[in-house]
Amino acid sequence: MLETAVPVFNPEQRNSHMNTNQSWGGRFAEGPKEAVSRYTDSQTFDRALYAQDIRASQAHARMLGRQGIITPDEATTLVDGLERVREEIVSGAFVWKPELEDVHMNIEARLTELVGDTGKKLHTGRSRNDQVGLTFRLYVAERLEVWQQGLSALCAEIIQRAEEHRETILPGCTHLQPAQPISLAHHLLAYAWMFRRDWLRLGDTLVRVRISPLGAAALAGTTYPLDPQSVANEVGFDAIYPNSMDAVSDRDFVLEALFDGATVMMHLSRLCEEIILWANPAYGFVRLPDGYATGSSIMPQKKNPDVAELMRGKTGRVYGALSGLLTVMKGLPLAYNRDMQEDKEGFLDADTTIAASLPLMAGMLHELQFCTTRMREACKAGFCNATELADYLVSKGLPFREAHHITGQAVALAERSGKGLEDLSLEELQGINLCIEADVYPVLDYAAAVRRRETPGGTGPESVKRQLHELHLWLSQNAAHTA
Numbered sequence: 472m473l474e475t476a477v478p479v480f481n482p483e484q485r486n487s488h489m490n491t492n493q494s495w496g497g498r499f500a501e502g503p504k505e506a507v508s509r510y511t512d513s514q515t516f517d518r519a520l521y522a523q524d525i526r527a528s529q530a531h532a533r534m535l536g537r538q539g540i541i542t543p544d545e546a547t548t549l550v551d552g553l554e555r556v557r558e559e560i561v562s563g564a565f566v567w568k569p570e571l572e573d574v575h576m577n578i579e580a581r582l583t584e585l586v587g588d589t590g591k592k593l594h595t596g597r598s599r600n601d602q603v604g605l606t607f608r609l610y611v612a613e614r615l616e617v618w619q620q621g622l623s624a625l626c627a628e629i630i631q632r633a634e635e636h637r638e639t640i641l642p643g644c645t646h647l648q649p650a651q652p653i654s655l656a657h658h659l660l661a662y663a664w665m666f667r668r669d670w671l672r673l674g675d676t677l678v679r680v681r682i683s684p685l686g687a688a689a690l691a692g693t694t695y696p697l698d699p700q701s702v703a704n705e706v707g708f709d710a711i712y713p714n715s716m717d718a719v720s721d722r723d724f725v726l727e728a729l730f731d732g733a734t735v736m737m738h739l740s741r742l743c744e745e746i747i748l749w750a751n752p753a754y755g756f757v758r759l760p761d762g763y764a765t766g767s768s769i770m771p772q773k774k775n776p777d778v779a780e781l782m783r784g785k786t787g788r789v790y791g792a793l794s795g796l797l798t799v800m801k802g803l804p805l806a807y808n809r810d811m812q813e814d815k816e817g818f819l820d821a822d823t824t825i826a827a828s829l830p831l832m833a834g835m836l837h838e839l840q841f842c843t844t845r846m847r848e849a850c851k852a853g854f855c856n857a858t859e860l861a862d863y864l865v866s867k868g869l870p871f872r873e874a875h876h877i878t879g880q881a882v883a884l885a886e887r888s889g890k891g892l893e894d895l896s897l898e899e900l901q902g903i904n905l906c907i908e909a910d911v912y913p914v915l916d917y918a919a920a921v922r923r924r925e926t927p928g929g930t931g932p933e934s935v936k937r938q939l940h941e942l943h944l945w946l947s948q949n950a951a952h953t954a
């Protein structure tokens with residue numbers, strides 16, 4: 472007989488642990504069926520939020536004490552008891568109970584075991600609905616700061632590599648076809664600006680994550696004389712919600728975080744795609760560091776860019792988390808609905824991906840070898856100085872359209888003879904148009920073409936220097952304190 476690991480659903484099976492959940496079981500004659508418990512249980516994953524839950528509960532307990540809702544001694548008992556629970560969780564001694572549903576009730580139940588009946592006062596003036604909101608906001612805020620650190624460290628690495636390659640020239644592409652020469656520094660810095668934008672975007676999001684829903688209670692506010700702003704201040708948040716219904720049903724903060732994370736991954740994925748292309752011998756622009764590549768079990772010559780490929784692939788799961796939660800939220804009436812418990816696994820998974828990807832990309836870039844000769848050769852093979860010839864003809868008085876046509880003829884000739892434009896003799900060039908003179912050759916130089924592009928944001932060395940300066944300044948002023 473085959474053994475199966477798949478649990479068999481038995482609708483008659485009762486929860487064997489206890490008849491009802493202590494926290495809400497007053498009106499229930501029997502507990503949920505075991506399959507139902509398993510289905511609704513979130514402590515398997517939301518235990519990741521234990522530290523934030525304890526912090527928020529300690530702030531709540533202190534506030535209850537300050538407001539005279541519980542005695543100062545009771546507040547101290549709760550705060551200290553929660554500290555003991557934290558120690559148990561950290562040491563691994565804590566026993567997680569599936570029948571207690573989630574992280575919040577597991578912690579509260581253990582608190583009551585440790586400190587006695589006072590533990591039952593912690594939940595005064597609070598509901599799990601506003602509790603989970605604050606706990607998860609604290610968690611998301613901490614993770615977004617970790618992403619910001621990853622982004623600034625990655626930017627620092629990109630800037631470093633750009634500094635090394637201010638003189639390196641490669642074809643800039645449009646439509647993935649060689650277009651005009653650019654400096655490698657300029658190409659790399661395009662990514663630094665993307666990741667800086669991601670960093671700033673996370674900062675904008677954090678303003679809306681750091682709002683405390685506590686005090687909303689289940690949905691309508693509460694009759695206890697709470698001081699929610701002081702709880703917000705204590706946990707390091709700036710504001711509280713002006714509307715209790717919105718407070719307990721708002722998951723925009725997770726959605727925004729996931730959008731920011733999806734955008735980070737999209738940027739990483741584009742860089743991965745370039746690394747993958749550049750590592751193909753047909754390009755030969757980079758050599759992958761051994762530690763970031765794998766071989767093939769059958770083709771001995773292969774060096775596969777697995778890290779870059781996987782990062783490109785894992786972008787999909789972060790998009791999945793974003794579209795998953797958007798879908799969860801789209802039909803929910805006010806206020807809290809249990810559907811919203813589905814906000815956690817997607818975020819936790821996205822966080823694992825993003826927090827691992829950023830330092831890996833920095834590490835890979837650190838060791839990536841750029842093959843500068845191949846890059847320069849590709850400029851020639853791609854006729855990346857064709858625009859220079861056209862502009863040169865314009866400077867000799869020809870209308871641009873005509874200059875464009877003449878240059879096209881020169882490219883065709885060079886292509887037929889297997890040369891670069893600059894390798895055509897003056898006779899050959901003058902055979903196409905007599906305006907072309909010997910002063911054309913310095914104009915066709917690739918490095919000179921890069922040097923001439925000094926419009927703001929251009930690839931010219933002065934523009935690149937300005938970019939590097941601005942990025943350094945940003946890193947030292949803003950990113951350093953989070954790094």
Ligand code: ARG
Binds near residue numbers: 600807809811
């Ligand atoms: N585990 C729940 C969640 O993550 C906590 C809130 C439950 N509230 C409730 N009324 N059942 O959303």
